[in-house]
Amino acid sequence: MSDSAQRKLSAVLDDREAVAGFSRLSVAVVITNPRAPDNPIVYVNEAFERSTGYSRAAVIGRNCRFLQGERTEKSDVDRIRAAVQAGRDVTVDILNYRASGEPFRNRLIIAPITDEDGAPVYFLGLQKEMRSGEAGEDDIDAHLGALRARVRDDLSMILANLGAPERRRSLDDPLHEIEALPRRLECLELAYEEMRLTDGQAGRAGIDIGALLSRVASTIAHHEGRPGVRFTAQVDQIEIGLEAAVRVALVASETLSNAFTHAFAGLDRGYVGFRVTRLGAGGLRMTVSDDGVGIPRNIDWPSAATRGGRLIASLLEGLDATINVARGAAGTVVLVDVPVDPQELDNKGD
Missing domain, CATH: 3.30.450.20 (PAS domain)
Structure with a gap:
């Protein structure tokens, strides 16, 4: 690059x-x-x-x-x-x-x-x-x-x-x-709009990642949801810096889109859950779960052979984040831990 x-x-x-x-x-x-x-x-x-x-x-x-x-x-x-x-x-x-x-x-x-x-x-x-x-x-x-x-x-x-x-x-x-491409670029637009809100509020130095991720998740569910598939979201209020916020939003976008697109092939109904929680030691945990067909065991996800997989790997590296993918009897659970300290906005990498 x-x-x-x-x-x-x-x-x-x-x-x-x-x-x-x-x-x-x-x-x-x-x-x-x-x-x-x-x-x-x-x-x-x-x-x-x-x-x-x-x-x-x-x-x-x-x-x-x-x-x-x-x-x-x-x-x-x-x-x-x-x-x-x-x-x-x-x-x-x-x-x-x-x-x-x-x-x-x-x-x-x-x-x-x-x-x-x-x-x-x-x-x-x-x-x-x-x-x-x-x-x-x-x-x-x-x-x-x-x-x-x-x-x-x-x-x-x-x-x-x-x-x-x-x-x-x-x-x-x-x-x-x-x-x-539109979904990825719209994450940038949503992040910038959240930044503009922050500018108008005294005493705030970061972005409410909870508000941003709620909008990202709702947008994806609206555009990529399908009849018979339920969606729920539970997102904590967490303030972080812009760099981390944009990257986390893009990870959420890629992961949720993958669930809606691939989890329910051949199924008439299903469930996608999205949850973001504050970690006690600082940072956040993002969970995307579904009860669909599951990722085949012979396939690694995210994969370097796909655009989305390469993007996720790059984003996670920039966040020092970890990703774990659990394959159940039905469906998949993707767990992403991001070691963001809300008290040290954008200091990582300085």
Whole structure:
């Protein structure tokens, strides 16, 4: 991983105003895959859908050029194409078109997310509609520039573990990428939103991981739950630093998604339980349990052969956490212990 990708996640929040722009209600975010044919979109956030009028389903797998129209300057398009081909950053004010056909002026920042050899594995695009009466252009440039640097570093932490293809999947399959990428990126958005709440409360230095994990779990249960499968959550209030909170949230997301997706193959009903408790010696214990078909005994989970498995291993290493997987007569119990000291927020690794 590059030096920039190794920055602590806590550094992402050095500029609080910039990070606030990654909220689902603000700057449009696009991720594209240059290793697939025609550099297709693999992720857009809600702000992109709202500003352009295009749904995620309508844009995934397509090149971003569909936003261009008859009055889009060719010179702007050429600058973007040259930057992408060279794997470098570029900022362009370009005339784009909404799904309705309405034109709008769009300040677009594109930045590569690179692997350890410096080759782009994804491109991050930030889009801000230029409206009259808003902050001056210098303020917008500073805001988007800071946001680009911080979000790129944070995404690198996630995407660095997802670059190699799974054994049975092709890297040239952008539709497969979209299955998991939004869920992972939305964990970042939820963490940033929780951070903004913390900023408004005097005397708080960390994030309520209980509130964050409750939202993460509820979101996954809503989107990935199925008829006949019950879900319960019991989460203690625990305050920890941002770096640990983001990593724990991503571990919870991967583990819960795995349970909903794989535990009930061939079954009509089942149960998923999620519990987070404060440990007496400091830190937390996260438990994800199900009464489904169970993980086959000849399969190691999490597995380094899958994107999710590599991501979990990297996250746990960054937390100095342990994971234990118990296979019962019915179902699986995943136990994660995170040695976080709430009194020493973000001091680990300093």
